[in-house]
Amino acid sequence: MYNMTSIRVYADKIYALWLREVKVFFREKSRLVASTFTPLLWLFVIGSGFSSSTSVAHSIDYQKFIFPGIICMSVVFSAVFFGSYIIWDRKFDFLKSVMVAPVSRSTIFTGKAFGGMTNSLIQVSILLVVGLIIGIQFSPLALVQTVVIVLLLSFALTSLGLTLGSYMTSLEGFQMIISFVVFPLFFLSGALFPIDKLPQWLSVLTTVDPVTYAVDALRNIILGIGSHPLGLDLLILLIYSCVLGALGTYSFKKMKAV
Amino acid sequence: MIRINNLTKRYEKLTAVDNLSLDIEQGEVFGLLGQNGAGKTTVIHMLATLLKPTSGSATVNNFDIQKEPEKVRTSIGIVFQVPSSDDLLTGYENLQIHAMLYGVDPSIREKRIQDALELVGLTERKDDQVKKYSGGMRRRLEIARGLIHSPKVLFLDEPTLGLDPSSRETMWKYIQQLVKQEKLTIILTTHYMEEADMLCNRIGIMDKGKIIALDTPTNLKLMLGGDIVKLKLKKHDSDITVLKNLACVKKIESFDGYVILGVDDAKKNIPEILKHVDVESVESSSPTLSDVFLKLTGKNIKEQAEGGFLERYVQYDKH
Numbered sequence: 001m002y003n004m005t006s007i008r009v010y011a012d013k014i015y016a017l018w019l020r021e022v023k024v025f026f027r028e029k030s031r032l033v034a035s036t037f038t039p040l041l042w043l044f045v046i047g048s049g050f051s052s053s054t055s056v057a058h059s060i061d062y063q064k065f066i067f068p069g070i071i072c073m074s075v076v077f078s079a080v081f082f083g084s085y086i087i088w089d090r091k092f093d094f095l096k097s098v099m100v101a102p103v104s105r106s107t108i109f110t111g112k113a114f115g116g117m118t119n120s121l122i123q124v125s126i127l128l129v130v131g132l133i134i135g136i137q138f139s140p141l142a143l144v145q146t147v148v149i150v151l152l153l154s155f156a157l158t159s160l161g162l163t164l165g166s167y168m169t170s171l172e173g174f175q176m177i178i179s180f181v182v183f184p185l186f187f188l189s190g191a192l193f194p195i196d197k198l199p200q201w202l203s204v205l206t207t208v209d210p211v212t213y214a215v216d217a218l219r220n221i222i223l224g225i226g227s228h229p230l231g232l233d234l235l236i237l238l239i240y241s242c243v244l245g246a247l248g249t250y251s252f253k254k255m256k257a258v
Numbered sequence: 259m260i261r262i263n264n265l266t267k268r269y270e271k272l273t274a275v276d277n278l279s280l281d282i283e284q285g286e287v288f289g290l291l292g293q294n295g296a297g298k299t300t301v302i303h304m305l306a307t308l309l310k311p312t313s314g315s316a317t318v319n320n321f322d323i324q325k326e327p328e329k330v331r332t333s334i335g336i337v338f339q340v341p342s343s344d345d346l347l348t349g350y351e352n353l354q355i356h357a358m359l360y361g362v363d364p365s366i367r368e369k370r371i372q373d374a375l376e377l378v379g380l381t382e383r384k385d386d387q388v389k390k391y392s393g394g395m396r397r398r399l400e401i402a403r404g405l406i407h408s409p410k411v412l413f414l415d416e417p418t419l420g421l422d423p424s425s426r427e428t429m430w431k432y433i434q435q436l437v438k439q440e441k442l443t444i445i446l447t448t449h450y451m452e453e454a455d456m457l458c459n460r461i462g463i464m465d466k467g468k469i470i471a472l473d474t475p476t477n478l479k480l481m482l483g484g485d486i487v488k489l490k491l492k493k494h495d496s497d498i499t500v501l502k503n504l505a506c507v508k509k510i511e512s513f514d515g516y517v518i519l520g521v522d523d524a525k526k527n528i529p530e531i532l533k534h535v536d537v538e539s540v541e542s543s544s545p546t547l548s549d550v551f552l553k554l555t556g557k558n559i560k561e562q563a564e565g566g567f568l569e570r571y572v573q574y575d576k577h
Contacts, residue, residue, distance in 0.1 A: 012361065013358060013359055013361070016356075020344060023347055024344065027347075027387075092340075092344075092345075093340050093341075093342035094342050094343070096342055097338065097356070098359065100307070100308055100331060101331060102360060257303075257308040258308045258309055
């Protein structure tokens with residue numbers, strides 16, 4: 001059963017699903033432009049605006065301080081949106097045509113997740129170039145570490161989006177996801193403020209937010225400041241990825257085809 | 259090729275498919291004819307392993323739909339009621355992605371794609387995004403996609419729903435060509451009588467989840483007692499006696515000064531009838547499947563624009 005041919009066929013199926021996502025990503029120009037523009041707006045308007053009046057820990061310029069947070073923001077938005085976008089695939093029956101092919105649900109999930117991770121990585125790359133312009137420099141090691149963290153966070157959140165999307169039958173749910181998932185994940189992560197001296201209720205919430213650990217890790221990698229050791233951030237992100245990935249695979253298996 | 263045993267799909271309040279049994283042989287073009295909501299699509303979805311039956315069983319190409327769904331899926335192609343190709347991708351890309359999903363060997367992949375495009379007449383438009391295709395072209399692309407992995411069975415769920423009359427005729431032409439070239443078993447659902455009549459060599463008429471008649475289109479129409487001849491007689495009473503004694507006349511009814519006859523093969527027998535009686539006028543018509551449907555269900559099958567194709571397009575046009 002598990003000979004070279006079946007491995008190649010399996011790889012082809014994943015590749016086909018991934019290829020479709022990447023092509024669609026580049027062709028939906030408005031979505032691409034909008035999702036790149038929003039983080040830039042935050043970085044330059046909020047970043048520059050507060051920079052003039054606020055000083056955060058370690059006397060780092062506020063704009064630079066939130067840069068890792070904005071990278072994570074871009075991942076949160078792109079990954080959760082990407083995942084919940086399967087509502088569209090279902091509306092347009094594209095998903096039905098994939099489900100009627102001899103492709104297992106876990107394979108469909110994997111292909112989708114790879115697509116989401118690629119989308120996030122492309123958007124983050126644009127931000128990293130912008131980072132160079134505002135004076136943030138990377139060693140090659142830091143760049144590799146950043147990519148690893150981005151991929152982990154993106155996998156976890158794409159899985160979350162796919163899970164939510166697989167249970168939704170109408171587009172109205174999309175607005176709920178933005179209000180109750182995307183914004184809380186972002187705001188509670190400490191992307192915009194240091195998490196060391198928060199009131200207790202807020203501190204509890206930031207602790208359960210997976211994005212917190214990605215922000216902290218990237219701050220550690222890019223700016224050399226962090227509240228947790230990098231290894232701990234990485235471990236927690238890995239755990240979230242496994243749990244959310246398993247949850248997503250399970251939801252895909254339960255998802256009704258018609 | 260397809261064996262269906264007591265297949266049933268029950269929803270909370272509704273029995274969509276009711277204890278259906280049916281055998282479809284290899285090489286048949288089998289039509290499921292019925293109104294919207296008769297259960298045709300539900301049958302197709304169960305056979306395509308997209309929907310679990312409440313009870314009963316079925317095999318497609320000798321694979322059990324519940325025990326071996328992956329093998330069933332490999333051996334079938336399906337064209338859904340609503341076109342499901344990705345309209346941001348080109349026709350070629352849609353086929354390419356599906357060829358990979360079906361595990362078509364890379365050495366023959368390119369040829370299969372070209373052949374499928376050729377078969378449905380889309381070679382020239384293969385590099386256009388599907389959103390630039392007309393309704394008919396989208397349907398044809400779906401058919402090409404359904405054939406990309408050389409399936410043994412092809413399901414066509416309302417293949418011409420929402421198409422204008424000329425696109426519909428083009429579609430019929432392609433389907434007929436397909437039957438000739440590909441030696442497939444085809445199961446199609448439709449609520450267009452003339453479509454079933456023209457394409458299928460056997461038809462199951464469905465109503466409320468059951469098959470209420472199953473035969474060739476010709477035999478179904480014969481159920482109604484042959485052709486209908488409507489006469490206006492000059493000498494009414496005496497000629498009716500004469501008509502009653504003619505061998506070719508199966509049924510006689512008087513109606514509003516006219517006499518309506520059920521006649522075998524009207525074309526041949528009208529001259530014979532006219533030799534025996536004097537008439538002021540004569541009209542003849544052949545029964546259509548609509549007449550059969552009306553007789554069996556007491557309902558007129560209408561060309562309903564329902565089924566959601568256009569509706570969904572208007573509502574969810576994402577571009």
